[in-house]
Amino acid sequence: xxxxxxxxxxxxxxxxxxxxxxxxxxxxxxxxxxxxxxxxxxxxxxxxxxxxxxxxxxxxxxxxxxxxxxxxxxxxxxxxxxxxxxxxxxxxxxxxxxxxxxxxxxxxxxxxxx
Amino acid sequence: xxxxxxxxxxxxxxxxxxxxxxxxxxxxxxxxxxxxxxxxxxxxxxxxxxxxxxxxxxxxxxxxxxxxxxxxxxxxxxxxxxxxxxxxxxxxxxxxxxxxxxxxxxxxxxxxxx
Numbered sequence: 253x254x255x256x257x258x259x260x261x262x263x264x265x266x267x268x269x270x271x272x273x274x275x276x277x278x279x280x281x282x283x284x285x286x287x288x289x290x291x292x293x294x295x296x297x298x299x300x301x302x303x304x305x306x307x308x309x310x311x312x313x314x315x316x317x318x319x320x321x322x323x324x325x326x327x328x329x330x331x332x333x334x335x336x337x338x339x340x341x342x343x344x345x346x347x348x349x350x351x352x353x354x355x356x357x358x359x360x361x362x363x364x365x366x
Numbered sequence: 367x368x369x370x371x372x373x374x375x376x377x378x379x380x381x382x383x384x385x386x387x388x389x390x391x392x393x394x395x396x397x398x399x400x401x402x403x404x405x406x407x408x409x410x411x412x413x414x415x416x417x418x419x420x421x422x423x424x425x426x427x428x429x430x431x432x433x434x435x436x437x438x439x440x441x442x443x444x445x446x447x448x449x450x451x452x453x454x455x456x457x458x459x460x461x462x463x464x465x466x467x468x469x470x471x472x473x474x475x476x477x478x479x480x
Contacts (some may be wrong), residue, residue: 261406287465297456297471314463339431343408347445347466352416353424356409 254279256346258357262322266365273329273360275344283349286320286327289361291341300342303327330340331362339364369393372457374474379479384445385416391456396462399438399469400424400432403454414454416462417429447479 255278263270275306277286284305291297303311303320310318315335319328331338368414374390391398395422397416401424404464413432421432433441440459444451455475460467 256408273415279438289469296472296473297458302468320479338454345409352460352462352466353399353411353414354466355411356401358408358444 254281254346254348254355256344256355256357257346260360261358262361262363264363264365265331267336268331269334269336269364270330271334273325273331273342273344273362275329275357277325277344277346277357279325279346279348281348282286285347285349286318287345287347288318288327288329289345289352289356290338291342291343292337292342293340297343301329334364336364337365338362343346370457370459370470370472372455372475373473375473377475377477379447381448381479382392383447385447385479387442387444387455387457387477389414389424389440389442389459389472390438391440391470391480392438393459393470395459395467396436396437397460397467398431398434399460400440400442401456401458402426403456403474404416412442416452418441444477447477449479451477452479453477455479 286303288300345354399414402413415434431443457472458469
């Protein structure tokens, strides 16, 4: 079975600095997708960034980027120039190509210190 | 914007009661999901549906059932609520995608079973 592990239950960072959230996954599949979702306090979960496993280039979305290491089965999220609005629970997720459903990690609570 | 609406944000029920959690999406998405969110465990898939009247068990279906009579509506049913079903329940929808579609989430329903 596929599993997703986030080993950092909580992280904190000073405003304007950079933080990296870790995620590892276990799969025997070759075609899959990886995601980072953000859940702000009392608000809906939203997609932050998505990576296709067949793409060697790391995905980026403005201040958010990933470090995808396929051989190591590692998928970390880097947030640059952290802002107060980045405070949230962050979930790493995995989906087999075509499966339509996602497997989520345990989540990392990110605190931004002003 | 895609909107996924969950009928109740907060519910308090008694052990043994039958509980209905309703979810409606307005973007004609084929897929709908029910996840359960617990601290330290992340999101776990209860059931999902990829078409009207179609359903598949997720990772933790025991004690739950679902109904999808119309494309836009996906209901989660707890036939006889128990205290270990106290949790946050998240509904999500996604368009069919040959790879893996982005999930759009509702705000969640926090259920307390006394």
